[in-house]
Amino acid sequence: MPAAASEALTVALTDACHDPISATEPYGEDDGVMRMIVTEHSFAVLLVGQALKTITVLQINYLG
Template sequence: MYELRYDTTVKAVLDSLPQAARVELREAMIRVCKDPYATTVPYGVDDGMTRHLVLSHTMAVLLITHIPAKAVRILQVTHLQIR
């Protein structure tokens, strides 16, 4: 299991998401923390660390690390405006 990490800026974005987007992202991040490579795709060049999670309400850029601990860091969250 990977530890989930994010900074205060990302937390502010997460807190501002509509309810449906927050629930969807929270459930997806639980799956990502169990197996980040099966639940995400490479972001840009596949360096094995920077990953992309695309959902119906949000997109997130993630950094997967193994040293010193296994962690998934949310670098950016974008809310997709559904019209």
């Protein structure tokens, strides 16, 4: 992934760590658990654990 695309995704993931619901979009049904980050050049699917305050990155795609 080019540096600019990687940096944008890194910033978006950092934002998601601080406030996962407002920094992400629902992935499918809005259950507050499966979330996604969409930047200009990437897409990431996240699993948000509310009880332990964790974020697990399930998938990252570079869109080119």
